Every structure is written in structure tokens, then in C-alpha cells.
Amino acid sequence: MAKTKTTYFCQNCGYQSAKWLGKCPSCGEWNTFVEEVISKSDDKKHGIKKGEKKSHPVAIGKITSEKEERTDTRNAELNRVLGGGLVSGSVVLIGGEPGIGKSTLLLQTALNIKGKRVLYVSGEESKQQIKMRADRIGIENNACYILNETFTTDIFKEIETLEPEILIVDSIQTLYTDTLDSSPGSISQIRETAAELMRFAKSTHVPVLLIGHITKDGNLAGPKVLEHMVDTVLHFEGDQHYGFRILRSVKNRFGSTSELGIFEMHVGGLREVNNPSEILLSQREEAASGVAIAAMIEGQRPMLVETQALVTNAAYGTPQRSATGFDLRRMNMLLAILEKRSGFKLGTKDVFLNIAGGIRVDDPAIDLAIVAAILSSLEDIALSTNTCFAAEVGLSGEIRSVAHVENRILEAEKLGFEKVVISKFNLKGLDKSRYHIEIVGVAKIEEVLSELFG
Numbered sequence: 001m002a003k004t005k006t007t008y009f010c011q012n013c014g015y016q017s018a019k020w021l022g023k024c025p026s027c028g029e030w031n032t033f034v035e036e037v038i039s040k041s042d043d044k045k046h047g048i049k050k051g052e053k054k055s056h057p058v059a060i061g062k063i064t065s066e067k068e069e070r071t072d073t074r075n076a077e078l079n080r081v082l083g084g085g086l087v088s089g090s091v092v093l094i095g096g097e098p099g100i101g102k103s104t105l106l107l108q109t110a111l112n113i114k115g116k117r118v119l120y121v122s123g124e125e126s127k128q129q130i131k132m133r134a135d136r137i138g139i140e141n142n143a144c145y146i147l148n149e150t151f152t153t154d155i156f157k158e159i160e161t162l163e164p165e166i167l168i169v170d171s172i173q174t175l176y177t178d179t180l181d182s183s184p185g186s187i188s189q190i191r192e193t194a195a196e197l198m199r200f201a202k203s204t205h206v207p208v209l210l211i212g213h214i215t216k217d218g219n220l221a222g223p224k225v226l227e228h229m230v231d232t233v234l235h236f237e238g239d240q241h242y243g244f245r246i247l248r249s250v251k252n253r254f255g256s257t258s259e260l261g262i263f264e265m266h267v268g269g270l271r272e273v274n275n276p277s278e279i280l281l282s283q284r285e286e287a288a289s290g291v292a293i294a295a296m297i298e299g300q301r302p303m304l305v306e307t308q309a310l311v312t313n314a315a316y317g318t319p320q321r322s323a324t325g326f327d328l329r330r331m332n333m334l335l336a337i338l339e340k341r342s343g344f345k346l347g348t349k350d351v352f353l354n355i356a357g358g359i360r361v362d363d364p365a366i367d368l369a370i371v372a373a374i375l376s377s378l379e380d381i382a383l384s385t386n387t388c389f390a391a392e393v394g395l396s397g398e399i400r401s402v403a404h405v406e407n408r409i410l411e412a413e414k415l416g417f418e419k420v421v422i423s424k425f426n427l428k429g430l431d432k433s434r435y436h437i438e439i440v441g442v443a444k445i446e447e448v449l450s451e452l453f454g
Contacts, residue, residue, distance in 0.1 A: 005037075006035055006036070006037050007035075007036060008020050008021070008033040008034065008035055008036070009033065009034060009036055009186075009187040009188065009223070010024040010026065010027065010029065010032045010033055010187075011032045011033075011034055011187065012024065012027050012029045012032045012224070013026050013027040013029075013223065013224045014187055014191065014222075014223025014224055014225050015027065017033065020033050020035070021033055027224075034186075034187070036182040036186050036187065036188055037181050037182055068087045068088065068254060069087070069088045069205075070084050070085030070086060070087055070088075071085050071086040071088070071113065071116065071165075071166065071207065072085050072113075073085060073086060073109050073112065073113060074109075074112035074113060074114070075108070075109055075112060075272060076272055076274065077247065077261030077262060077263060077272045077273070078105070078109060078247065078261055080259055080260075080261050080301075081234060081247050081248070081249045081252075081255075081259050081260060081261045082232065082249075082252070082254070082255060083252055083254050083255015083256060083259070084254075084255065086166065086207040086209075087207065087231070087254045088205040088206070088207060089201050089202050089204070089205040089206065089207065090201065090207050090208070090231040090232060090253075090254060091194075091197065091198050091201050091207075091208045091210065091229070091230040091231050091232070092207070092208070092209045092210065092230065092231065092232040092234065093172070093210045093212050093220070093226070093227065093230045093232065093233050093234070094106070094209065094210070094211055094212065094234045094235075094236055094247075095211075095212040095213070095214050095220045095233070095234070095235055095236065096214065096235060096236030096237060097214065097237070098213075100236050100237065100238055100245065101236065101238075101245055101263070101265055101270055102170075102211050102236050103122075103124075103125070103133070103170050103211065104133065104137070104269055104270055105236065105247075105263070105270055106120070106168050106170065106209055106211065107120065107130065107133055107134060107137065107168075108137055108139070108269050108270060109168075109209075110141070110144045110166070110168055111134060111137060111139040111140070111141045111144055112139060112141075113141075113166065114141065114143070115143070116143060116165040116166055117143050117145065117162065117163070117164045117165050117166070118141075118143060118144045118145065118164060118165070118166045118167075118168065119145050119147060119158070119159065119162055119164035119166070119167050119168065120144060120145065120146050120147070120168045120170070121147045121148075121149060121155055121167070121168065121169045121170065122146065122147070122148055122170045123148070123149070123150040123169075123170065123171065123174030123175060123184075124170060124171060124174055125148075125170070126148060127146050127148055130146050131146075136267065136268060136269065137268060137269040138268055138269075145162060145164070150174050150175050150176060150184060151175075151176060151177075151178070152175055152176070152177045152193055152196055152197075153177070153178065155175075156196075156200070159200070164206065165206060166206065166207055166209070167197075167200075167201075167206055167207070167208045167209070168208075168209045168211075169197065169208065169209070169210050169211065170211045171210070171211040171212060171213060172190060172193065172194055172197075172210045172211065172212050172222070172226075173185045173190060173212065173213050173221060173222065175189070175190075175193040176189050176193065177189065177192050177193055177196065179192060180192055185221075187222060187223045190221075190222035190223060190226060191222070191223050191225060191226065194210070194226050194229055194230070195229065197210070198229055198230070210230070212226070220233070227250075227251065230251075231251075231252070231253045231254065232249070232251060232252045232253065232254070232255075233249075233250040233251040233252075234247055234248065234249055234250065235247070235248045235250055238265075238358065243264050243265045243266070244262060244263070244264055244265075244273070244276075244279070244357060244358055244359065245262070245263040245264070245265060245270065246260055246261070246262055246263075246359060247260060247261040247262075247263065248260045249299075256299060256300070258298070258299040258300075259298075259299035259300065259301070260298045260299055260301070262276045264279070276303050277302075277303050277304040277305075277411060277415055278415065279357065280303065280304065280305045280306060280356060280357040280359065281293065281304055281305075281306055281356075281415070287382035287383065287384070287385050288382055289376045289377050289379075289380050289381055289382045289383075290308055290309045290310055290311070290373055290374075290376050290377030291306060291307070291308055291309075291373060291376065291382070291383065292306075292307050292309075292369040292370070292372040292373040292376065292383055292387075292388075292389055293305070293306055293307070293369060293385075293387070293388040293389065293417070294306075294307055294361075294363075294365065294366040294368070294369030294370075294388065294389055294390065295365065295388050295389065295390035295408035295409075295411060295412055295420065296361055296363040296365055296366050296390075296408075297363055297365065297402075297403070297404050297407065297408065298363070300404075300407075302404070302407040302408050302410070302411035303411070304388060304411060304412060304415060304417075305355055305356065305357065305359065305361060305366070306355075306356035306357070307326075307353070307354075307355060307356075307366065307369045307370050307373045308353070308354045308355075308356055308373060309351065309352070309353050309354075309370065309373035309374045309376070309377045310350075310351070310352040310353075310377055311346070311349050311350070311351050311352075311374060311377040311378045312349065312350045313348065313349060313350070314348050314349060314350050315350070319347065319348060319349055319350050319351070320350045320351070320352070321335075321350075321351055322351075322352045322353070323352075323353040323354075324353065324354045324355065325354065325355030325358070325359055325360045325361055326353055326355055326360070326361055326366070326370070327362070330367075331351070331353050331370065333395070334367060334370055334371055334374070334393060335351060335374070337371075337393060337395060337397055337445070338371065338374065338375070338445070340397075341396065341397030341445055342397065342445050342446065342449070344375070344378065346374075346378070349378070351374065353370065353373075353374075363402075364392040364402065365390045365391060365392055365402040365408070367391065367392045367393040368389040368390065368391040368392070368393060368399065368421065368448065369388070369389040369390075371393055371445065371448065372389055372421075372448065372452060375449070375452065375453075376452070379453065381452075381453060383452060384418075384419070386416075386417050386418040386419060387417065387418070387419040387420070387421065388412045388417050388419075388420050388421070389420070389421045389422075390402060390405060390408045390409075390420060390421070390422050391421070391422050391423040391426075391442070392423070393445070397444055397445045397446075398443060398444060399423045399424070399442050399443055399444065399445070399447075399448065400423055400425070401422075401423040401425040401426040402422075402423065402426065405422055405426045405430070406430070408420070408422075409422075409435055409437065409439065410435070412437060413435055413436060413437040417437060418437060418438060419437065419438040419439075419440060420437055420438070420439055420440070421440045421442060421448070421451060422439065422440070422441055422442075423441065423442065423443070424441035424442060424443040425441075425443070426441065427439070427441040
């Protein structure tokens with residue numbers, strides 16, 4: 001009979017301890033240890049080991065470089081985030097809020113891929129529920145197989161019979177293996193089942209896509225080692241009150257980690273948004289104060305977003321500062337720059353900032369648009385709807401240059417803007433004759449004021 005023992009795992013980082021600890025010595029978090037009963041057996045097999053060979057050291061000069069084989073997912077946005085498609089033998093982990101569309105995205109991908117056997121393993125939904133979603137999506141694919149199973153041994157038996165070319169698991173938290181006595185979703189079970197799937201992917205060169213739950217803090221549930229084990233970690237995010245969904249790459253061994261894909265949720269599933277700028281810009285009949293357009297970059301993709309600011313007198317004594325979709329601390333820094341360097345009295349004003357469309361922006365090039373929106377609301381003067389901004393604002397009030405300014409200008413030109421305001425330092429080496437849009441270079445906030453308000 002196998003020997004049973006009890007251990008304690010940190011829910012945040014997976015650190016293992018023989019006794020309960022108040023503070024984790026690895027990650028420093030408090031009250032994160034949970035007790036789990038683990039039964040270890042030496043005669044259990046982990047995953048599929050058929051045809052395994054021992055590894056021997058090889059000189060790096062004798063190793064031949066081979067281009068990785070990629071499978072086209074028939075989804076341009078997903079391909080962009082993955083770096084060009086699914087790499088053979090890779091393990092992709094997708095996490096996100098409940099109901100955000102993770103299962104819909106992967107089922108839609110499974111139905112879109114033609115000419116390959118896809119096995120969709122679900123531990124959360126019945127076959128009838130998945131069939132209803134597939135009917136709603138409206139794509140037929142007889143090479144897509146559905147399996148309701150959570151026991152990894154039975155899953156691998158079905159895999160040996162079907163021999164799928166792509167494996168999808170929804171979700172990793174529902175799987176369990178009999179090598180451990182702990183319940184499904186526990187740290188030890190997640191770590192062991194993920195290791196079995198990873199060994200399967202590497203030994204058979206079958207790409208594996210996993211869906212992972214997240215905690216209330218927005219992090220992927222389970223041990224942190226799970227994110228280290230897989231090849232790619234994608235976060236699927238969005239606001240329930242908006243139809244937009246953003247797929248961000250957090251880790252990618254086969255591509256860039258700064259890419260993102262944008263989708264729009266419809267009754268028939270997720271629709272790819274090839275030109276997000278047209279959606280993120282509000283359509284107004286007349287200009288309004290406190291609105292400025294920013295030319296931002298996410299990864300290699302230029303996008304134009306609308307920044308909205310509202311500046312009013314503080315009605316309750318203490319001024320309020322609120323930012324949606326933007327770092328509140330950076331907004332406070334920009335307000336301090338305007339007060340110190342330009343003389344605007346904002347210390348007694350309520351300032352509210354919003355990035356339209358429900359997306360979050362981290363690009364520093366949006367600084368100038370935020371400053372313009374705040375000043376427009378403060379003076380109650382509407383800015384031209386045909387002008388956009390792309391520059392960073394420094395602490396001394398200088399307008400700093402940003403990267404990929406050519407792509408930002410081309411995106412603004414494509415969408416019909418007549419003027420773009422950038423840093424004067426970005427004008428060096430820039431051929432204005434190539435563009436059919438007025439390019440204005442500024443170096444200080446004072447120049448921005450004269451450009452906006454004369």
C-alpha cells in the first residue's frame with residue numbers, strides 16, 4: 001500500500017512545506033498555505049512514455065537548426081499573438097475571467113482548422129452544451145472530436161486510439177491523476193497533470209492548448225510553476241459591458257510577447273477586428289471639449305484611441321482623481337507637470353480620465369493626448385476632430401520622442417486625420433513628403449498650448 005503523507009502548498013507560488021506557515025518564505029505572501037494529502041507510488045506511470053529515448057549531451061555546434069512547423073489556426077488575430085500559428089509540440093495556456101469567451105475562442109479555433117484531427121477535452125461542459133455552442137458559431141467540422149473526461153489515464157487512452165493532431169483541454173483545473181490523492185484543482189494536481197500533458201506534447205509533437213482559471217486578483221490559478229512549464233501564456237481580457245475582447249501574450253517562446261489580438265463578441269461567436277481604430281474612435285456629429293485622439297502602439301500594431309477627460313471644481317473639498325484604462329499614478333504625474341511647468345491650477349479640480357472602448361493603455365506615447373484632453377476640458381474648448389497626438393511628456397515639461405512614429409503617422413493618415421502632433425525630436429530623419437498629412441513637431445508644453453489654443 002502506498003505511503004500517504006500530508007504537505008502544505010503555497011497557493012501563490014507553489015512552495016512546499018512540511019508544516020503550515022503564516023508567511024511564505026518564497027514569495028512573501030501571507031496566509032496562502034493549504035493542506036493537501038499526497039500519495040506517492042513508485043509503480044505509477046506519468047503520461048505517455050511510449051518510445052521514449054535517453055538523452056545524451058551534444059555539442060551545440062553539431063545541433064542543426066530547424067524552422068519550427070506551424071499550424072494555421074485560420075484566425076488572423078490568434079495567429080498574430082502566437083507569432084504565426086501553432087508550433088508543433090508547443091503547450092499554450094489561455095487564462096481569463098469566467099464568461100469572457102475562452103471556451104468559445106478555442107472551440108471556434110478547433111472548428112476552423114480543416115484537414116487535422118482535433119480532440120477537444122472538456123471537464124466543465126457536457127457534449128450537448130458544446131454542440132449547442134458549435135451550432136451557434138455555425139461552423140461544421142467532422143474532424144473535431146469532443147471528449148468529456150477528467151481522468152488523465154483515460155484521456156491518454158483515447159488519445160492513443162484517435163491519434164489527434166491538436167489537443168485542447170478545458171480546463172487544466174478539472175483534470176486529475178491517480179498518482180496523487182489530492183482533489184482536482186489543487187496545486188499538486190495542476191502541476192502533475194500539466195507535466196503529463198507537456199511530456200505528451202514534446203514526445204509526440206502535438207500542440208496542446210490549455211484553458212486556465214484565474215484567481216480574484218487576476219492571476220492564473222495554481223502554482224506559478226505552471227506558467228514556467230508551458231511555452232506560451234495568453235491572457236484573454238475585456239469588460240463584460242463592452243463587446244471587445246483582447247488577447248495578450250504574456251510569455252511566448254516562439255514569438256513576441258508584446259503582440260495582442262482584438263476580437264468582438266457576437267451572438268455567433270468571436271469576430272476578428274482587423275482595424276480596431278475605427279471601432280475605438282467614437283462617431284460624433286459635433287466636437288466636444290475634453291476629447292483628444294492618441295496614436296498608440298501595441299506590439300507592432302498601431303491603433304488610434306480616444307482619450308476623454310473631465311475637469312471640474314472640487315465640490316466636496318478634497319479633489320477626486322479617477323482614471324479608467326490608464327495608470328492613475330501617471331495621470332497624477334501629468335497633472336503635477338501641468339501645474340508646475342505651465343502654471344495651470346489643477347490642485348482644486350476634480351479630474352476624471354477615461355480611455356474609450358474599455359481597453360487599457362500602457363503606451364507612454366498617449367501622454368500628449370491626455371494632456372491635450374485635460375487642457376481642453378479645463379478651458380472648455382473643443383479640439384479639432386482631425387488632429388491626433390503621439391508623444392511622451394517628461395517631468396521638466398519637455399515633449400519626448402516615441403518609437404515607431406512612422407507607423408503611427410500612417411495609421412492616422414489612413415483614417416483620414418489631417419494633422420498629427422509629435423515630438424520635434426521625431427522629425428529628425430523623417431521625410432514629410434512621403435505623407436499626405438500635416439506633421440507638427442513640438443518640444444515644450446508651451447508650444448502645445450499655442451498649437452491647440454493659439
